[in-house]
Amino acid sequence: MSIGNSPEEDRPSIGRVLQQARIAAGLTVDEVSGSTRVRIPIVHAIENDDFSRCGGDVYARGHIRTVARAVGIDPEPLVQQYDAEHGGRPVPTPAAPLFEAERIRSEPRRPNWTAAMVAAIVAVVGFVGFTLFHGEDDGTSTAHVAEGSTPDKTATAKPTPTKPADPKPVPSESAIAAAPLDKVTVKLSATEGKSWISAKDHSGQILFDGLLLQGQSKTFQDEERVDLVLGNAGSIDLFVNGKKVQDQFEPGQVERLSYAKGDPEAG
Template sequence: MSLDNLTLGTEIRDARERAGYTLNKIAEITRIREAVIADIESDNFSSCGGNAYARGHIRTIAKVLKLNADSLIEKFAKATGDFDRPMIDLLEESSVVKPRPVRPQVSYKALASVAAGVVALLIAVPAVISLFPSNETSPNPSSQGAVPSTTDKNSTVVATKTSGVSLVVTGISGKSWMGIQDASGAQVFSGSISNGETKSFTDDQLLQVTIGNAAAVSLNVNGREIGTPGGTGEVVHLSFEPGNSNNG
């Protein structure tokens, strides 16, 4: 009998028997379950798991039995009505891949209408805005932020009272040396102060001050002017605490 007159399953079974293979042996070689091979030989492809898998099984078996795989696939297509379908369709049918999402059909007429509406809106908005008077006014100079003032070196500096201790030292004649420590004994300042210079110091608890040539400087402690702390060439040691302008 001509091979063309044989069904796919019959051609595979005859070739297997001629080669001396059992169903179990073909299953061992191809890694296809014996029951599936038996169904294929009976032209029953339901146990293959889908047409994509069925085609793969047929080609694998054809390779082992040295059969024409394309001829067998053609017989499979005639038997199932599955002619030249795209592989992606076969994979989706066999649940190998997720079904492709259906893209919504876009109406070009609708897109044109939306575009025309947007253009009309862009034209109309500026025209409507132009109908209303502008409420913008020029800036009022009086509302601008104040410009910080500068103090020349001969002006008097007044210290404001703080929650801690504050000290303002102003050089009034000649030159004086000064050393200042905080409550922990750390050095806050060590250096000279000349006529016209002003230096400010603050601490939460205590300022300990040593001044050489005490007559050359004037002190303002916690917002209170106390003047020169000593005479010309005199070295003084002072301590100032919050709310206390008396030296110790």
């Protein structure tokens, strides 16, 4: 009989894994909090394996997934580890009542042919009476015209001229293609997946801090400089001052970049 630690005991804790991944990605707790909208005290608590501040298992799983994606690692093994350590997921509600409701649904009502026939008779009688009444008016009007009165030509309704449709606007040129020379313009497009990004102007003011989902784009401008942090640089197409930057970024790679009005010579 051997004495030693089991594989589960040797496995690092959830908080330790997230902390090491954050440090490896070059991110601070403040940056992770800003990109995930998870408050700083909760990020600290999770890295210390204290999930009591998350507000329950559902929120704890959501925070683990969000923080893991922000630091560039797969969240599912950590969620499975959390479930194993905290009693697993709740049992889903069985779908039997839904099918029971489908079985007891009442049959559609058959059409009431008697009521339909009565309605048809009433409609016919009304139409005949309407025709007779207006027939007498038409006769009087015809006799009056025959006596010599001339219809007023001015009373004839003139067709309303049709207003021509407004021409469709011609699509403008791309905002990047028309980048002003007196500013630095940076465009980020997530083409290979999502990425956490942070963008600041030359004074350090945050222009954007969050996730850029696949298919989304963001454009930033400043008078002097734009500073970038890309959490998953391999998924981003980067355009600076109207030119695409040919990079060699890898998926999951964290890049810190800075561009001015004269770039992308540096890129």
